[in-house]
Amino acid sequence: MLMDGKVVLVTGASRGIGASIARAFAKEGALVIINYLQNREAAERVAKECSDLGGEGWPIQGDVTNELAVQEMIEEAMEAGSIDVLVNNAFKSYIFDAENRKPAGELSWPEYQEQIDGSLQSAYNMCQAVIPIMKTQSKGSIINITTNLIERPVVPYHDYNTGKSALAGYSKNLAADLGRFGIRVNCVAPGLVYPTDATKHTKQDLKDSIISQTPLRRLAKPEDIAGPVLFLASDMSSFITGQTLMVDGGLVMK
Template sequence: MTEQQIQRALELNEQVVLITGGARGLGAALSRAFAAQGAQVIVNYHKSEEAAHALVAELGADRAFAIGADVTDRQSVDQLFSAARAHFGAPICTVVNNALIDFTFNGDARPTAETITWADFDAQLRGSVAGALNTTQAAIDGMRTLNFGRIITVGTNLVQNPVVPYHDYTAAKAALLALTRTLSADLGPDGVTVNMISGGLLRTTDASAATPEAVFDIIAESTPLRKVTTPSEFADAALFFASPWSRAVTGQNLVVDGGLVKN
């Protein structure tokens, strides 16, 4: 097999892309970003059916397809992959693990070291780690047939800089970073790259809507760019990791927060 055959990287407009939690907030920005580049996009939702179908209507039914599934349930994920393949006639080759178990970034209301429970950790671990594991395992066979795959996980800069101690959320994202790196080692020979994008507080998503405006101002003043990163700016980094430009990049964690955290 030649190097060209081994390293053949699909252009964005050749890809079938799954965005988990793709109907609202950051997920919607990711869905729009990939659709704008000509990709065929599966807008996955769990509770946001109306928002998912509205987004598909916006993007165009020829470009996007809404599928409900709980990513923490492997059977539900398998059904999603089957429905997506039947709809687009090709396997999913790019997975963006964006889905987030219900969470609010409000430092005043967070569970503290004294009050947090293992159930809090378990919920976040299931959402971040089990969800990514389920989508990865469901995607592997299709990616191997293509000798190409892109798995992108969504992390947080709180792992590097836990300025607000969201214990459960940050621990789950740290575990997801470890999984990202170990998966990259396991799947690299199949032409599959696995990378993480770690954002800070984004202006604005459902999860960050409860954040006081003064906190956004403090973050903006602390970044070299003097601004808070938006969901669409974050989504640009996902396009890079999915594109042929990143064909030699895997197992990496790219912090996208305007330079607040140096990784």
């Protein structure tokens, strides 16, 4: 199998896209560390599903925005012996309300800061803890989940999109410096994924409008994101780094 014997850490993996990614790795034989913040029950459910799929699931609680908590989590995770893949999927909860979003000029700096911290700082904390481990292995793959909105702000969620843009820039710079250690850093940028907790209330109008401009004529499902993540994690993409894969049915073409 593609990920036999590999240890994969997915942040925010108790639900939605994260859970779907965890399951996909387990199906390919990986030991998946399922990081969650609050919902222990959901994380354990995902872990069980992972085992049923032929891999292994191991839920570990940890607040990724907290440096100390991250360090403790990685220490615990290292009981697995290594961390081959890190997927930074967790993000600060955000209400995607296209109708009631704040227009340009009306957001306070703390609002921006909150999203930058939620998106970038959490990935930073994780990378800081995991990179030294990957260096010793002389190999590793880091995948950061961003959004296609950073390329084409169909809905300009200023704070959220700016936070994710920062993460995309951070990723490229890591890629440039970590290639020499055999560590690859890439991003997966989904379009609107439905259904997830964050999008279950998205209005039909917006969904229709996006679908009408999407060559593949539908919205992304959580499982659609897992494939490209798996690809970037595996040796199938061993010569790809610093890239962003848009997973939005062709809405954004670069």
